[in-house]
Amino acid sequence: MxxxxxxxxxxxxxxxxxxxxxxxxxxxxxxxxxxxxxxxxxxxxxxxxxxxxxxxxxxxxxxxxxxxxxxxxxxxxxxxxxxxxxxxxxxxxxxxxxxxxxxxxxxxxxxxxxxxxxxxxxxALVGVTVWRAMVHHAHLEPGATAFIHGGNGGVGHVAVGFAAALGATPVATARPEYHDAVRGLGAAAVIDYTRDDLTEAAVEATGGADLVLDALPGTYFDTDVAVAGFGGDVSVLAGDEATLSDVPAARSKELDIHMMSMSNLATHPDxxxxxxxxxxxxxxxxxxxxxxxxxxxxxxxxxxxxxxxxxxxxxxxxxxxxx
Ligand SMILES: NC(=O)c1ccc[n+]([C@@H]2O[C@H](COP(=O)([O-])OP(=O)(O)OC[C@H]3O[C@@H](n4cnc5c(N)ncnc54)[C@H](OP(=O)(O)O)[C@@H]3O)[C@@H](O)[C@H]2O)c1
Structure with a gap:
């Protein structure tokens, strides 16, 4: 073979x-x-x-x-x-x-x-990843808001559709050429990630997200914390390093920050x-x-x-x- x-x-x-x-x-x-x-x-x-x-x-x-x-x-x-x-x-x-x-x-x-x-x-892999992040870690519920970086990506586009299927409200980022398609997958709003006011736009669109899904924490960790609402979950999927410049902001919102790898499901006995x-x-x-x-x-x-x-x-x- x-x-x-x-x-x-x-x-x-x-x-x-x-x-x-x-x-x-x-x-x-x-x-x-x-x-x-x-x-x-x-x-x-x-x-x-x-x-x-x-x-x-x-x-x-x-x-x-x-x-x-x-x-x-x-x-x-x-x-x-x-x-x-x-x-x-x-x-x-x-x-x-x-x-x-x-x-x-x-x-x-x-x-x-x-x-x-x-x-x-x-x-398969992207769906299991999204399930792990949204269901196992963040317990995403109907009516909750999910902010998803890269709504056109392998993980991101399934995250948008999965959040919508759960009855949650996905808000995603993407280049403008993908906005219509990502809306078609179920996103309530799509924001161009190159915007200077990305964080403000995301806060406005989500009203403070119950879940933030981030595969680029080195770039967006501060945005994640700013966009998450009180008691929100931030699921970090990738990245080698990330600095949180405003730890008190994260503490004041009592955020749950999850560092996750779906590979554990294939390897870890627990x-x-x-x-x-x-x-x-x-x-x-x-x-x-x-x-x-x-x-x-x-x-x-x-x-x-x-x-x-x-x-x-x-x-x-x-x-x-x-x-
Ligand atoms: N921890 C885990 O269990 C797990 C599981 C699956 C994936 N991952 C990781 O998650 C990441 C994404 O995987 P994927 O399969 O979705 O990859 P992908 O299909 O290549 O998608 C990447 C997405 O990120 C976006 N992106 C890239 N640079 C960006 C930036 N500077 N600002 C905003 N968005 C940006 C891309 O947008 P453009 O198209 O505009 O570039 C695209 O939407 C990878 O690092 C992967 O290794 C981790």
């Missing part, structure tokens, strides 16, 4: 489409024949900085058909449509950019009828399993209550283009790979 692997970390040119042995599922794993995979920034970051296990097959998100099931797997059988995420973590040398991948059942859910493979692969979250995300997509936008699709051989695009280009939604 083909697998897109790297043996050393580095630029995009370390990626190789290689001929490999098809893996065998262990007792608690299924072998999934890949029909779609999607690219996430973490795939490019691991390739650049080094994955814990080398060689590494790149790719976290997969949707496909069960080709074989391990001896202890009784809830998935050959021919089932499934989707999964979490294959980027150090538990695995395998990944989703391959003709087949082995997936443990805690990372896997049935892909409902009416959800195509591309949608399943596209929603974190919930990914499968049940995917199961519910799949239902939302199947019932047209959550939209995942696919910007473009590449064949597996062009995985390097997907790696380049996720780090260098601006687009709405997700980039997907197919065999």
């Amino acid at each position: 083909r697998a897109v692997r790297y043996h050393d970390c580095g630029e995009v040119n370390v990626l190789r489409v290689e001929d490999c042995e098809r893996p065998e599922p262990a007792h608690d794993e299924v072998l999934v024949e890949m029909r779609a995979a999607s690219i996430n920034p973490i795939d490019a970051i691991l390739r650049e900085q080094g994955a814990p296990r080398l060689p590494k097959t790149t790719g976290s998100d997969i949707a496909g058909v069960v080709a074989a099931a391990g001896a202890d797997v009784d809830n998935h059988e050959e021919g089932d449509r499934v989707f999964a995420t979490g294959l980027h973590v150090g538990r695995f040398g395998g990944g989703s950019f391959a003709d087949f991948a082995v997936v443990p059942t805690d990372l896997l859910a049935p892909l409902p009828d009416g959800v195509d493979f591309e949608e399943g692969a596209a929603v 974190a919930p399993d990914i499968g049940p979250i995917l199961d519910r995300l799949g239902r939302l997509v199947a019932e047209d209550r959550l939209e995942v936008v696919i910007d473009r699709t590449y064949p597996l051989e062009d995985a390097a283009q997907a790696h380049r695009a996720i780090m260098e280009e601006s687009f709405l939604g997700k980039i997907v790979l197919t065999p």
Whole structure:
């Protein structure tokens, strides 16, 4: 089978489409024949900085058909449509950019009828991330306001739609070219993030946000605190460092600041399993209550283009790979 692997970390040119042995599922794993995979920034970051296990097959998100099931797997059988995420973590040398991948059942859910493979692969990692941030950490409720940076991004566009599906009011930032589309996903307002008065505009649009979702804390941490309302939650998804210049402002609002990584769901014994979250995300997509936008699709051989695009280009939604 083909697998897109790297043996050393580095630029995009370390990626190789290689001929490999098809893996065998262990007792608690299924072998999934890949029909779609999607690219996430973490795939490019691991390739650049080094994955814990080398060689590494790149790719976290997969949707496909069960080709074989391990001896202890009784809830998935050959021919089932499934989707999964979490294959980027150090538990695995395998990944989703391959003709087949082995997936443990805690990372896997049935892909409902009416959800195509591309949608399943596209929603998996970003959807679980948004669920973790909004449901597990922030307990987002109907009628609450959510301020979402980057409403056109992979995470951001699903965050907008998911908040709307929960009955909350999403307010997002994006370049002007995406404003209509992000409103179409459910945003009550969209603000150009280059505005000098971004913070004031966000405070006005949210009335003080119950939740702020931030993947760029180094740039926006002060804005997050200013935009959050009393008792609000700030979920920080990414970034290497962030300075909060007005700690008393954050304390005076009694903010909950969450530093999170959805990867814990694939690795940490005390974190919930990914499968049940995917199961519910799949239902939302199947019932047209959550939209995942696919910007473009590449064949597996062009995985390097997907790696380049996720780090260098601006687009709405997700980039997907197919065999
Ligand atoms: N902790 C976790 O569990 C977790 C999970 C998933 C993702 N992440 C991280 O979250 C980040 C976003 O992931 P993604 O999949 O959504 O990536 P993405 O699809 O590339 O989206 C990035 C978004 O950020 C926006 N953006 C970039 N620079 C900006 C700036 N200076 N000001 C405002 N907005 C800006 C982009 O807008 P433009 O299109 O205008 O550039 C785009 O909307 C990545 O760092 C990723 O590694 C973390």
